[in-house]
Structure formats: C-alpha cells, structure tokens
Amino acid sequence: MTKTLVDKVWDRHLVAQEPECPAVLYIDLHLIHEVTSPQAFSGLKARGLGVRRPDRTIATMDHSTPTIPGGLKVVDGAARAQLDTLAENCREHGIRLYELGGEQQGIVHVIGPELGLTQPGMTIVCGDSHTSTHGAFGALAFGIGTSEVEHVLATQCLLQSKPKTYRVNFEGRPAPGVAAKDMILALIAKIGTGGGTGHVFEYTGEAIRSLGMEGRMTICNMSIEAGARAGVMAPDDTTFEYIAGREFAPQGEAWEAALADWRALPTDDGAAFDSEVTVDVSSLEPMITFGTNPGMGIPISAPVPDPDAAGDASARASLKKALEYMELAPGKPLLGRDIDVVFIGSCTNSRIQDLREAAGILEGRKVAPGVRALVVPGSQEVKRQAEAEGLDRIFAAAGAEWRESGCSMCIAMNGDELSPGQYAVSTSNRNFEGRQGKGGRTFLASPLTAAASAVSGRVADVRTLAG
Amino acid sequence: MEPFSPFSSTVVPLCADDVDTDQIIPARFLKVTDKAGLGRRLFADWRYDEAGNPKSDFVLNDPAVQGAQVLLARDNFGCGSSREHAPWALMDWGLRAVVAVSFADIFRNNALKNGLLPIAVDEPTYARLRDAVLADPGARVGVDLESQSLTLPDGDTARFPVDPFAKKCLLSGMDQLGYLLSFEEAIARHEAERGKSGAKSS
Numbered sequence: 001m002t003k004t005l006v007d008k009v010w011d012r013h014l015v016a017q018e019p020e021c022p023a024v025l026y027i028d029l030h031l032i033h034e035v036t037s038p039q040a041f042s043g044l045k046a047r048g049l050g051v052r053r054p055d056r057t058i059a060t061m062d063h064s065t066p067t068i069p070g071g072l073k074v075v076d077g078a079a080r081a082q083l084d085t086l087a088e089n090c091r092e093h094g095i096r097l098y099e100l101g102g103e104q105q106g107i108v109h110v111i112g113p114e115l116g117l118t119q120p121g122m123t124i125v126c127g128d129s130h131t132s133t134h135g136a137f138g139a140l141a142f143g144i145g146t147s148e149v150e151h152v153l154a155t156q157c158l159l160q161s162k163p164k165t166y167r168v169n170f171e172g173r174p175a176p177g178v179a180a181k182d183m184i185l186a187l188i189a190k191i192g193t194g195g196g197t198g199h200v201f202e203y204t205g206e207a208i209r210s211l212g213m214e215g216r217m218t219i220c221n222m223s224i225e226a227g228a229r230a231g232v233m234a235p236d237d238t239t240f241e242y243i244a245g246r247e248f249a250p251q252g253e254a255w256e257a258a259l260a261d262w263r264a265l266p267t268d269d270g271a272a273f274d275s276e277v278t279v280d281v282s283s284l285e286p287m288i289t290f291g292t293n294p295g296m297g298i299p300i301s302a303p304v305p306d307p308d309a310a311g312d313a314s315a316r317a318s319l320k321k322a323l324e325y326m327e328l329a330p331g332k333p334l335l336g337r338d339i340d341v342v343f344i345g346s347c348t349n350s351r352i353q354d355l356r357e358a359a360g361i362l363e364g365r366k367v368a369p370g371v372r373a374l375v376v377p378g379s380q381e382v383k384r385q386a387e388a389e390g391l392d393r394i395f396a397a398a399g400a401e402w403r404e405s406g407c408s409m410c411i412a413m414n415g416d417e418l419s420p421g422q423y424a425v426s427t428s429n430r431n432f433e434g435r436q437g438k439g440g441r442t443f444l445a446s447p448l449t450a451a452a453s454a455v456s457g458r459v460a461d462v463r464t465l466a467g
Numbered sequence: 468m469e470p471f472s473p474f475s476s477t478v479v480p481l482c483a484d485d486v487d488t489d490q491i492i493p494a495r496f497l498k499v500t501d502k503a504g505l506g507r508r509l510f511a512d513w514r515y516d517e518a519g520n521p522k523s524d525f526v527l528n529d530p531a532v533q534g535a536q537v538l539l540a541r542d543n544f545g546c547g548s549s550r551e552h553a554p555w556a557l558m559d560w561g562l563r564a565v566v567a568v569s570f571a572d573i574f575r576n577n578a579l580k581n582g583l584l585p586i587a588v589d590e591p592t593y594a595r596l597r598d599a600v601l602a603d604p605g606a607r608v609g610v611d612l613e614s615q616s617l618t619l620p621d622g623d624t625a626r627f628p629v630d631p632f633a634k635k636c637l638l639s640g641m642d643q644l645g646y647l648l649s650f651e652e653a654i655a656r657h658e659a660e661r662g663k664s665g666a667k668s669s
C-alpha cells in the first residue's frame with residue numbers, strides 16, 4: 001500500500017488505538033518554554049507524577065526574555081517569576097535547559113534544528129503553535145496546549161486523531177526578490193487562515209526542493225497561519241547536509257543507519273492526499289499583508305482590497321474592521337506608505353540566511369531617518385555566526401539595532417513593542433491586532449522586503465530599490 | 468473535572484470571524500504561572516480603553532450579557548497560538564460553551580480538555596441564533612451534550628458534532644491524562660521495541 005510521509009511517521013509512533021478514541025502517539029522530542037509550561041508542571045505535581053523521559057525533553061527561555069544588547073535585565077517581576085519557575089522545574093526533573101545568558105539559548109524552533117535535535121521521521125511537540133517549523137526536516141511536529149504538555153511530560157505520549165493530508169505543490173522557480181516567505185504568504189492569501197484546518201500540509205514541488213533548510217523552515221513555520229495542524233517536507237540531501245555534524249545528530253555508524261532510515265520516509269509515488277492545491281511560484285511577486293490576519297496578503301504592487309468588492313457580508317465586515325484598525329484606505333497601494341519600525345526576527349525569519357539576505361540590502365545603505373530597525377537573531381548561535389561574517393557591523397553601520405536572541409517583537413512580551421498607532425514591516429508570522437504591542441499595526445513580509453522598507457522609510461519593493 | 472451537565476443560558480453575540488487568541492487574551496497577560504483570574508483579561512484590548520475603563524460599545528461590557536454562559540462567534544474561532552490561556556480566560560469569565568461556524572484545531576482541543584464546549588453549527592443556524600439574540604438579549608439557548616443538541620430561542624434544535632472520546636470524558640468528568648496513564652505497559656513496550664529496531668529518535 002502506498003503511504004504518505006505523514007502515514008509513515010504516524011505508523012511508527014502509534015502506541016495504541018482503541019475504537020472511538022484518539023490514537024496514543026509516542027513523542028520523540030518535547031520542547032518546552034517558560035510561558036506554556038508552568039501550569040503543566042503544577043498539574044503533574046498535584047497528581048504526584050514525575051517526568052517520564054527528561055532525556056527527551058528540552059527547555060529554553062525565549063518568549064519573555066530581554067534582547068537588549070548585552071543586557072539580561074528581565075522586563076518585569078512576572079516574567080522573572082516565569083523564568084525562575086521554568087529553571088526550578090527543570091532542575092527538579094533533570095531537564096536540559098538552554099537558559100537566558102547561555103551560549104546556546106534561542107527561540108525554541110531555531111535551536112531544535114540548530115542543535116541537531118530535530119531529525120527526520122520524529123514526532124515533535126511543543127506548547128507553541130509554530131512547532132510546525134520542524135516539519136521542514138520530515139518530522140511530524142505539532143503545537144499543543146498546556147494540558148497536552150502535561151500529558152507528554154507524564155507519559156511521553158499525546159492523544160491525537162489522525163489528521164487529513166493536504167498536498168501543497170509549489171511549482172516553478174521564484175523570480176529574484178521573491179523568497180520563501182512570499183511563497184507561504186501567497187498560499188495563506190489563497191486558501192485563507194482556516195484553509196488547512198484538520199490537515200497536515202505536505203509541501204512538494206521544484207520550488208521546495210531547490211530551497212535551503214532556512215527557507216523550508218520559514219514555510220513550514222507558517223503552516224499554522226493557514227490553519228493546518230502541521231506542515232511536512234520530504235527529507236533529502238539538503239536536509240541531511242544540514243543535520244550532519246550537529247551536536248545531537250547521530251554520528252559514525254549510527255549516522256549511516258539513520259540515513260538509510262530517513263531515505264525511506266518520503267511519500268510513495270501515487271499516494272493519495274485528501275486535498276491538493278498548486279501555487280505557481282514563477283508568477284509570484286513579493287507579498288505583504290495589509291490587514292489583521294495572515295490571510296490578508298497581497299502582491300506588493302497591488303492595491304489594498306476594497307471591502308465593498310468582497311464576496312459575502314461577513315468577508316466585507318472583516319475587511320472593513322481590519323482596514324479601520326490599520327487605518328488604511330481601500331483601493332490604494334501599500335507601496336510607498338510611511339512606516340515607523342522594521343522588525344527582522346522571529347522563528348519565521350531569524351536564521352543566518354535571513355540575516356544574510358537583510359544585510360545584503362542594508363550594506364552600504366542607511367535606515368531611513370525616523371525609522372527604528374531591529375535585527376534580532378533567532379539564537380546565540382545565529383548571533384555568533386552573523387558576527388563572524390561581519391553582518392552585525394553592516395547592521396550597525398546602517399543604523400539598525402543588533403540585539404540578543406529571543407522572540408522579541410514577534411509577541412511583544414519582553415518590552416520590545418510597537419507604540420499605539422505605529423506601523424511596522426515585520427518578518428514575523430502574525431499581524432493580529434496588538435500582536436506586536438497594543439495598538440500597533442503590522443505588515444508581514446520577507447527579510448528582503450523588510451530591509452528594503454527600512455532603507456526607504458516606507459513600504460518598498462526590493463526589486464526596484466534605488467542604488 | 469466536573470461532569471458536563473445540560474444548561475440553558477443567554478448568549479454573548481460577539482459574531483466575528485477569525486477571532487484570534489491574541490484578542491481572546493493578549494500575550495502580555497501570559498506571564499502567569501497559574502490559571503486563576505484570567506477572566507479579567509478576556510478580550511482586554513477590545514474591552515478596555517487606554518485608561519483601563521470598559522468600552523461601552525464592546526459586547527462583553529453590555530449589562531445584558533453579564534452572567535451569560537455561551538459565546539457566539541462565526542468562522543475560525545480561536546485561530547492563532549496554542550495558548551491554553553484562551554479557554555482558561557473564557558471559562559474564568561463564566562463561559563461554558565462557544566457556538567461558532569468553525570473552530571481552529573488547537574483551540575478546539577484545548578477547550579475540550581478544560582470542559583469548555585465548542586459547538587459548531589452551520590451558517591443558517593448561526594444566522595438564526597445571531598438574529599434572535601440581537602433582537603432579544605434575553606433570548607436563551609439550551610446546551611445538551613448527551614444528545615449533542617443546541618436548543619435555539621425559538622425552540623428548534625440543532626445537532627452538533629463532538630468527538631466521541633471528548634464527549635465521553637466530558638460527560639463522565641474523566642480526564643484524558645488518566646486515560647493515557649492506563650497505557651503504561653504499551654508505552655513501555657513501544658519504547659523497548661523502538662530502541663531495539665534501531666529506529667533512531669534522539
């Protein structure tokens with residue numbers, strides 16, 4: 001019988017399946033962080049339970065940690081209490097913690113792959129919806145709630161009903177200036193924020209195969225923004241090259257055995273999917289969002305849609321409300337609109353390749369007067385690498401802030417935030433009302449578009465950026 | 468967990484699409500280490516003005532909806548993050564069910580684990596309920612999980628789907644961790660076999 005990649009990973013991890021009940025699925029890697037774990041540990045304690053597999057549990061501090069250069073001053077007492085609680089829980093249960101100030105600290109979805117913890121064929125969960133990022137390696141990776149964090153801590157298993165599969169075929173090659181971020185924004189604009197509900201995406205096609213791991217992670221990361229439970233990609237030589245030699249990657253004979261195993265994972269020819277969509281990448285422009293959910297995206301040269309032209313009453317109402325919040329006029333282009341802040345970072349776009357792309361635009365140029373540009377590396381490792389390549393000096397010379405690693409202005413829990421009314425071009429993944437600070441307004445875009453906009457002081461098209 | 472029992476209630480007509488978890492509870496209120504008291508932060512940015520005063524035009528501040536146990540929204544309720552603080556906040560405010568045309572997956576999961584019932588209805592049922600509640604804020608609905616039925620203010624009933632396992636857990640008050648723990652032997656066997664076969668995990 002032909003199987004999809006998801007079928008294969010699923011079958012390997014199936015512990016039990018009773019009638020009319022969800023499957024008991026074994027979890028290989030459980031990532032935890034300070035915000036969604038405290039209540040799970042309290043729950044365990046209340047039941048007198050321990051952590052079943054501390055060796056398969058990895059903790060990091062990222063969401064509410066400061067990114068002020070060189071500084072570890074936590075934003076407030078509440079954040080401090082959360083960080084202390086995580087450290088205490090990790091100590092008590094023998095869980096490895098990448099803590100604030102440590103050399104390997106970083107955003108949970110950046111450090112997993114970077115340390116070689118994320119591997120093909122695994123099941124990976126984290127109390128964070130962007131766990132889908134790890135699917136870029138051919139792992140089945142879900143975001144879970146805090147109750148489920150408790151379940152996994154206690155049993156190393158998760159109750160899951162088998163998701164439906166959805167093939168997303170990215171055909172053709174992107175034009176210059178069009179990045180992985182534009183591909184995923186185009187998909188979400190096409191199928192909507194609920195388009196993938198109940199499904200796991202499998203991304204296929206020439207445009208995926210020719211992407212590096214960073215770009216693949218950008219795409220899998222935002223699967224959740226289209227409502228999908230997860231996103232996966234077939235592991236290939238690009239994947240294996242990325243993993244080889246990393247701290248937790250298999251070594252020697254174990255590496256050869258792992259490779260043989262991983263090569264058997266890709267979807268069999270002729271396997272069926274529950275749904276399918278094709279996106280023609282060669283015709284894409286850089287994408288940008290104008291509204292208050294990630295599905296409200298347009299090609300950068302297109303006008304902001306007119307609510308009156310929208311399909312039904314409800315779509316009209318949503319668009320109208322979004323444009324009111326964003327204070328944007330329908331029918332006018334976003335291009336050329338003044339901005340206040342540029343944020344380059346988040347688990348979507350804070351890896352070394354993203355920073356190289358941004359630096360390529362900022363080199364020899366200056367951030368426009370009046371614009372604040374933050375560059376926040378995804379991890380300390382990314383930071384060191386960027387500094388070794390001299391990217392930090394390019395950012396500094398351009399007048400951008402070079403920060404410590406963390407989630408930062410993606411979620412605005414650590415003091416990095418927009419002021420009410422400000423406009424930001426941001427490489428993160430969510431443009432919900434107030435996501436980047438109460439009253440702040442977010443345009444989601446690629447690192448190239450963000451850097452071009454920083455230089456221009458307004459929403460800019462990287463393809464036509466003046467010398 | 469308390470077994471889920473039938474109830475009737477007035478309805479909060481929020482009636483919006485794509486209500487995301489950053490609206491249900493903004494991220495800056497997630498810096499907590501327990502679950503209590505989040506109801507005060509529910510829909511904080513829609514509910515309070517700059518000075519922290521209730522905005523009179525937001526539905527949750529309408530005196531008529533105080534004490535309601537059912538929230539009405541439309542498509543894709545609860546999209547966004549995996550924060551379980553969202554159902555915790557909704558429940559802490561006093562809600563026991565959310566009626567919507569569709570729900571985001573993680574939210575639905577999180578809600579069911581906490582005894583907050585996600586009730587998915589079709590578009591015409593949604594519209595009927597919305598019209599009834601907007602016309603009469605005192606209009607009541609009945610929620611019966613056993614028969615999976617929602618009684619509309621005009622007395623008609625609409626059936627709604629529920630995952631059979633979640634239903635069993637809610638009706639009996641059984642928690643899902645208890646169920647998982649009963650598989651200890653199978654889990655240990657799985658670990659032993661996978662270790663042997665050399666299927667590499669971590």
Ligand code: SF4
Nearest residue numbers: 130346347407410411
């Ligand atoms: S960077 Fe943003 S989306 Fe990613 S884990 Fe942090 S808060 Fe979540």
